Amino acid sequence: MAIVWLDLRVSDLERAQEFYHRLLGWTYEPFEEVAVTILDGGETLGMMSQAARVSGPPAETGAVIYLDVDDIVAALQVAASMGAIVEIGPETDDDTGAVYADLLDPFGLRIGLVQEEPSPIADDEGSES
Numbered sequence: 001m002a003i004v005w006l007d008l009r010v011s012d013l014e015r016a017q018e019f020y021h022r023l024l025g026w027t028y029e030p031f032e033e034v035a036v037t038i039l040d041g042g043e044t045l046g047m048m049s050q051a052a053r054v055s056g057p058p059a060e061t062g063a064v065i066y067l068d069v070d071d072i073v074a075a076l077q078v079a080a081s082m083g084a085i086v087e088i089g090p091e092t093d094d095d096t097g098a099v100y101a102d103l104l105d106p107f108g109l110r111i112g113l114v115q116e117e118p119s120p121i122a123d124d125e126g127s128e129s
Contacts, residue, residue: 006038006046010107013050019082019106023075024067058108066112072099075113079103
């Protein structure tokens with residue numbers, strides 16, 4: 001099974017676009033007044049829209065989507081500089097060697113980042129856990 005559509009509902013659409021553009025290089029096309037289509041290169045990944053209800057704490061339950069990055073340490077630095085909170089990681093998966101981290105983005109969404117080809121820096125940081 002593969003993820004066929006990504007639908008991010010955020011509290012601040014403009015800031016979320018900037019966050020994910022700087023973090024993952026996503027670009028956007030307008031879609032209606034309160035939404036954009038998410039593009040990664042020429043591929044459509046899904047949609048980002050203004051959430052109808054934005055109050056309340058982020059839930060501890062729900063799905064976490066993991067997104068591939070080339071350099072997890074650099075990605076986490078960008079994320080933290082823009083208000084994200086790193087909740088787990090970076091840690092190295094003993095079975096695959098991939099480095100992963102979980103974070104709470106500035107809009108209350110939990111996402112995961114994965115670097116399939118670990119760098120020596122990310123691997124060293126992940127081994128401290």
